[in-house]
Amino acid sequence: MSLPVDKLLLKNEAEKKTKYASRVINTERASFIPLVFTTSATTAPECDRFHKRVAELISNKRKEQYSKVLSYIRTRVSFAMLKSILVSIHGVRDKQKSRDGGTRNAADVAFGLIPEEDSYECR
Numbered sequence: 001m002s003l004p005v006d007k008l009l010l011k012n013e014a015e016k017k018t019k020y021a022s023r024v025i026n027t028e029r030a031s032f033i034p035l036v037f038t039t040s041a042t043t044a045p046e047c048d049r050f051h052k053r054v055a056e057l058i059s060n061k062r063k064e065q066y067s068k069v070l071s072y073i074r075t076r077v078s079f080a081m082l083k084s085i086l087v088s089i090h091g092v093r094d095k096q097k098s099r100d101g102g103t104r105n106a107a108d109v110a111f112g113l114i115p116e117e118d119s120y121e122c123r
Contacts, residue, residue, distance in 0.1 A: 009044035012036045041078050051077070 003011065016034035024032040036044035043051070055070035062069075 005038060005042060009036055009038070009042070013044045013046055037081065041074075041081070 013034045013036050016036065017032070020034070021032040024030050033046055033050050034044070035047045035050065037047065051073055052070065055066055055073055058064070058073075059066040059069040
């Protein structure tokens, strides 16, 4: 059974709220807005409202056109998502500096994309 995209986005928003909202509100004393995207860059309703609100605040503060600021935010988010997808598929191609100043191979870089065995929940 497959759900329409809008229903699936709402379902994923609800799942994220259930999983993270109470901890963020109680422990960190902050608000929580789940940012849910599809692979084709469709956003969930709360994510869309978040982008619009941030664009409104920035456009008012910098006296810039709202539509241009919103477009800039969406473009930056799209490129950030593309970059993370490419890194997860291809990995980093160059050597990176380690904390002790030496270099290390890109294969040794952990991005946290693959969960450790002990993080799986057994029920």
